[in-house]
Amino acid sequence: MRASRFFISTLKEAPSDAEIVSHQLMMRAGMIKRLGSGIYTYMPMGLKVIRKVEAIVREEMNDAAAIELLMPLVQPAELWQETGRWDKMGPELLRIKDRHGRDYAFQPTAEEVMTDVVRSEIKSYRQLPLNFYHIQTKFRDERRPRFGLMRGREFTMKDAYSFDRDLAGMQASYKVMYDAYTRIFTRFGLKFRAVAADNGAIGGSGSHEFHVIASTGEDAVVYCPTSDYAANMEAAEALPLAAARPAPAQDLVKTSTPDATKCEAVAELLKLDLAQTVKTIALTVETEKDGKSTKQYFMLLLRGDHELNEIKVGKVAGLAAHRFSTEAEIDEVYGCVPGYLGPIGTLGPVTVVADRTVANMADFVCGANDAGYHYTGANWGRDAAEPAIVADLRNVVEGDASPDGKGVLAIERGIEVGHVFQLGTAYSEAMKATFLDENGKPAPLQMGCYGIGITRILGAAIEQNFDDKGIVWPTSLAPFELVLCPMGMDRSEAVKEAAETLYAEAKAAGIDVILDDRGLRPGGMFADWELIGVPHRVVIGDRGLKEGNLEYQGRRDTEATAVPVADVIGFIKGKMAA
Amino acid sequence: MRASRFFISTLKEAPSDAEIVSHQLMMRAGMIKRLGSGIYTYMPMGLKVIRKVEAIVREEMNDAAAIELLMPLVQPAELWQETGRWDKMGPELLRIKDRHGRDYAFQPTAEEVMTDVVRSEIKSYRQLPLNFYHIQTKFRDERRPRFGLMRGREFTMKDAYSFDRDLAGMQASYKVMYDAYTRIFTRFGLKFRAVAADNGAIGGSGSHEFHVIASTGEDAVVYCPTSDYAANMEAAEALPLAAARPAPAQDLVKTSTPDATKCEAVAELLKLDLAQTVKTIALTVETEKDGKSTKQYFMLLLRGDHELNEIKVGKVAGLAAHRFSTEAEIDEVYGCVPGYLGPIGTLGPVTVVADRTVANMADFVCGANDAGYHYTGANWGRDAAEPAIVADLRNVVEGDASPDGKGVLAIERGIEVGHVFQLGTAYSEAMKATFLDENGKPAPLQMGCYGIGITRILGAAIEQNFDDKGIVWPTSLAPFELVLCPMGMDRSEAVKEAAETLYAEAKAAGIDVILDDRGLRPGGMFADWELIGVPHRVVIGDRGLKEGNLEYQGRRDTEATAVPVADVIGFIKGKMAA
Structure with missing residues (x-):
């Protein structure tokens, strides 16, 4: 490509609404252009990167025997009603009415359409396994789109769907996709981590997220540096901090703690370690039966310095549909104000759920169910009844024991760019997508689904x-692999000839090269290509040519290397392979 | 590709809603699958063809110095309001409201977004010319979608937009695109014709349509076999049928023609040639001025055997906003019923507009403005005042003189698959897309736009x-260029080995080959590939192998040709190049 025939449009300043570095740099490098909230035009420079991402994804998906098709963007509401997601999905689902008043969704994902396709195509176990994918635009009507391509509304996703005859087949298909994703992210040249994840609303029995590691990432990624263990924060298991509970050493003392409704304030007031305090979270579960509403109350206990993990709470038996109790409920049930609740004393209809760490604590500090007072020296069994339920309720922290017993956990920041799910039969049962098994009996298809946020990759990278x-x-992702910067191409025949020769050689060698023939001064030219981020640069100048040299500089190099003209292509190939 | 790793799904019968052959065959060949009215999933076999179309279009667009980007599908209403198209476009424009109640359009085309992009990017004449394109999904909410991909609602289009500093530049850009389109359709291997077209609602000063010629096409394509002249029916100019008007030879006679309100009936009743009759069409033009509505009346005259061309009527001065007169208006203005109107006698406020052919007629038959009567032997000047306006009002017919004076016109059927437009400054003025010219003065960008219906190409082909x-x-468009059909690959080692060897050789030779390893019987296997339409087939069988031969058969060949194993690749390459 010649720069004069491409469209290069760089900015000195990023627009003020670009909050994060990837958004700022993509705007400044002329890769995207805002059309509306969370909606961007992919400018030529940005589209080139998207195409590189797509090509790698496509190659690896094909190699993994997935078959490409293309499902429509505008999808009839009826299919979404079959699975209940028409109602379940909130305003994130962009709903459309056509000229006849019929309802459609602009696809945020394609489980329903895919299942509809296969239920008429797959008749026999002999056709299985199958894995279909497409690379297609998606729309999710985010309440607050931001961060450029990182949380846009219109974006491109690769979504794949596998179909198997049984659980073992589905798990094998899942493994094939997991391995393909590992190859894809490796080929991207990005530092990434695959972590076990919670399946969440999509249902099913297992999933992994693929995160690009970046200090600015909005997700916490948990891993064990001395083993294979890795999970996202929602799924990372917290073991009890002490294997067994120590014996009581202190007496129970009721202490005045005015205005100290938070553990931090109590610890400061009493000059105690925050890790000796226990915080109480009051939850209510409302159930309807025969038109009558019943309320159950739960008291969650967490060590003062730990964070609640709501996903884990939702998995505790009876707590799937919990909410925080209101002040009126707390007053009614505990006869106390929030901030002074605790597990000691008459608790009436309350079920105590202690985090594993709390269950193993001794001589702890907790609210006295009396406004303005806490207990110190509290102990299970002696002062408070043993908790009814002990469960993992908290986020892990750095230094926690790894659940696999092979070291301690570390935490880094990540950006989720891929997700693989074991869906099981949730969709196939809802949509009656069956096949005839070896015995001629209909059975629901075992499904998996596998997504990669194509446009999000750019932001994450x-x-x-x-x-x-x-x-x-x-x-592997650069819009161009190599830029040739001739100094005064219009003035010097030697420079022009050397530049054109190298340009032709680079193309012949299969290098994605751009020749900057715009006639800019060196400063502006170099600044453009450093901003755009082309990884390899060769400067062609009269001075170097006199000695038979060109100047190579990698994007991260602090200075240039003189390379003999005849060796340049080989030299660049070597750098590209490095 | 191995067939066992691809998805092949053929049907014996097409669904009953598939009215035309391309729709039927695409459904039967498993290329598309209906999701909703005018909305199709492109199945793997169909997507492969789409990708071939896209690749050719992309290569030729890039060669023509057009630059690819990708504009969003969901476009803010504000931009469409700037050009007035938000109101002007009817229910074909799919309108969407987001969660905040803001209005958007699902793009049917992208003039507005493109103009919005360039108005902030193009500052100086030095940046021009520029031509941007994208290959992107479109949605047009057709009232009655049908014919599969030929008139779908969701479809893929390549749309390009050129920007120039002046008219001459724009016309040069237009020529570049016209030539690129000619190369594109030539590479498709389709018989096509580029024809002059009317610009229509999109505005501007010149346009051509590219039609794939097919007897089932819904458009009439006019051309001159002995010259370069070609136009669509709307634009093809009809010259007067006689160079000068003959002198009157008959007397004017008022004749009773009861129940003969159509020219055909009059000609039959009077035993005259239909070409001697003149039909009358009464039009009304209503104009509002200072809140007062005024009506003007026009009488259009057409030879009895000719068809009205409404586009041409709209171009006659004063007739841009015409409509057919109501019976009440006809009664009021002509004092007569429809079917007996004519240009002879007192016409009050009526302007007579005669088709060129009618203006040169003598001794013609026309209504007498008296219910139940026609005149015969009518002549201009003698019996009727010379028509106020003479214009081209009719569709051309086979045998009409070519407007370039180089022969006579022929008509064939075509399917419109491409369209190039000279837009001029209609959009850039409405959206204030200006650049600074050489004198530092702002001037509106001169635009052109250029579309190819990517998915429609499949139907047309x-x-x-x-x-x-x-x-x-x-x-060039086939999903696979070559299919290898081994006979009993599971039984014969020789067949298996020859098939695998040829498969590897074909891939190495850059042929897009599929090896049918599904283990079907020959009949079913051949029927599948003939239905799918792969142009080159090689059968590998024990019988042929014994003599060192394989059997080649082109899709249109009536029998196979034995080709020595060693020569097969060269033989196929020769056939592919033919």
């Missing part, structure tokens, strides 16, 4: 790879 | 190329 000059693309 | 066995793809 930049969050991981940038410096104060701009983007630093890995070679 | 099939309408042109099919037989009773199925589709006959041109090699």
Whole structure:
């Protein structure tokens, strides 16, 4: 490509609404252009990167025997009603009425359409396994779109759907996709981590997220540096901090703690370690039966310095549909104000759920169910009844024991760019997608689904790879692998000839090269390509040519290397492979 | 590709709603699958063809210095309001409200977004010319979607937009696109014709349509076999049938023609040639001025055997906003009933507009403005005042003189698959898309726009190329160029080995080959590939192998050719190039 025939449009300043570095740099590098809230035009420079992402994804999906098709964007509401998601999905689902008043959804994902396709196509176990994918635009009407391509409304996703005859087949298909994803993210040249994840609303029995590691990532990724263990924060299991509960050493003392409704304030007031305090969270579960509403009350106990993990709470038996209790409920049930609740004393209809760590604590500090007072030296069995339920309720922290027993946990920040799910038969049963098994009996298809946020990859790659000059693309994702910067191409015949020769050689060698023939001064030219983030640069100048040299500089190099003209292609190939 | 790893799903019968052959064959060949009215999933076999179409379009667009980007599907209403198209476009424009109640359009085309992009990007004449394109999904909410991909609602289009500093530049850009389209359709291997077209609602000063020729096409394509002249029916100019008007030879006679309100009935009743009759069409033009409505009346005259061309009528001065007169208006103005109107006698406020052919007629038959009576032997000047306006009002017919004076016109049927427009400054003025010219003065961008119906190409190609066995793809569009059909691959080691060797060789030779390893019987296997329309087939069987031969058969060949194993690749390459 010649720069004069491409469209290059760089900015000195990012627009003020660009809050994060990838959004700022993509705007400044002329890769995207805002059309509306969370809606972007992919400018030529940005589209080139998207195409590189797509090509790698497509190659690896095909190699993994997945078959590409293309499902429509505008999908009839009837299919979404079959699975109940027409109602279940909130305003994130963009709903459309056509000229006849019929309802449609702009696809945020395609489980329903895919299941509809296969239920008429797959008749026999002999046709299985099958895995279909498409790379297609999605729309999710985010309440607050931001961060450029990281949380846009219109975006591109690769979504794949596997179909198997039984659980073992589905798990094998899942493994094939997990391995393909590992190859894909490796080929992207990004530092990433696959972590066990909670299946969430999509249902099913197992899933992993693929995160690009970046200090600016909005997700916490938990891993064990000395083993294979890795999970997201929602799924990372917290073991009890002490294997067994120590014996009581202190007496129970009721202490005045005015205005200390938080553990931090209590610890400061009493000059105690925050890790000796226990915080109480009051929950209510409302159930309807025969038109009558019943309320159950739960008291959750967490160590003062720990964070509640709501996903884990939702998995405790009876707590799937919990909410925080209201002040009126707390007054009625505990006869106390929030901030002074605790497990000691008459608790009436309350079920106590202690975090594993709390269950193993001794001589702890907790609310006295009396406004303005806490207990110190509290102990299970002696002062408070043993908790009815002990469960993992908290987020893990750095240094927690790894659940696999092979070390301690570390935490880093990640950006979720891929997700693989074991769906099981949730969709196939709802939509009656069956096949005839070996015995001629109908059975529901075992499904998996597998997503990669194509456009999000761009944002994530930049969050991981940038410096104060701009983007630093890995070679596999760069809009161009190599830029040729001739100095005074219009003035010097020698420069022009050397530049054109190298341009032709680079193309012949299969390098995605751009020749900057715009006639800019060196400063502006270099600044553009450093901002855009092309990983390899060769400067062609009269001075170097006199000595038979060109100047190579990698995007992260602090200075240039003189390379003999004849060796340049080989030299660049070597750098590209490095 | 191995068939066992691809998805092949053929049907013996087409669904009953498939009215035309391309729709039927695409459904039977498993290329598309209906999701909703005018909305199709592109199945793997169909998507492969779409990708071939896209690749050719992309290569030629890039070669023509057009630059690819990707504009969003969901477009803010504000932009469509700037050009007035939010109101002007009817229910075909799919309108969407987001969660905040803001209005958007699902793009049917992208003039507004493109103009919005460039108005902030193009500052100086030095940046021009520029031509941007994208290959993107479109949605047009057709009242009655049908014919599969030929008139769907969701479809894929390539749309390009050129920007120039002046009219000459825009016309040069237009020529570049016209030539690129000619190369594109030539590479498709389709018989096509570029015809001059009317610009229609999109505005501007010139346009051409590209039609794939097919007897089932819904458009009439006019051309001159002995010259370059070609136009669509709307634009093809009809010259007067006689160069000068003959002198009157008959007397004017008022004749009773009861129940003969149509020219056909009058000609039959009076035993005259239909070409001697003149039909009258009464039009009304209503104009509002200072809140007062004024009506003007026009009488259009057409030879009895000719068809009215409404586009041409709309171009006559004063007739842009015409409508057919009501019976009440006709009664009031002519004092007569429809069916007996004519240009002879007191016409009050009526302006007579005669078609060129009618203006040169002598001794013609026309209504007498008296219910139940016609005149015969009518002549201009003598019996009727010379028509106030003479214009081209009719569709051309086969045998009409070519407007370029180089022969006579022929008519064939076509399917419109491409359209190039000279837009001028209609959009850039409405949206204030200006640049600074050489004198530093702002000037509106001169625009052109250029569309190709990517998915429609599939339908059009099939309408042109099919037989009773199925589709006959041109090699450049075929989902696979070559199919290998081994006979009893599971039984014969020799067949298996020869098939695998040829498969590897074909891939190495850059042929898009599929090896049918499904283990079907020959009949079913051949029927599948004939239906799908793969243009080249090689059968590998024990019998042939014993003599060192394989059997080649082109999709249109009536019998196979024995080719020595060692020569097969060269032989196929020769056939592919033919």
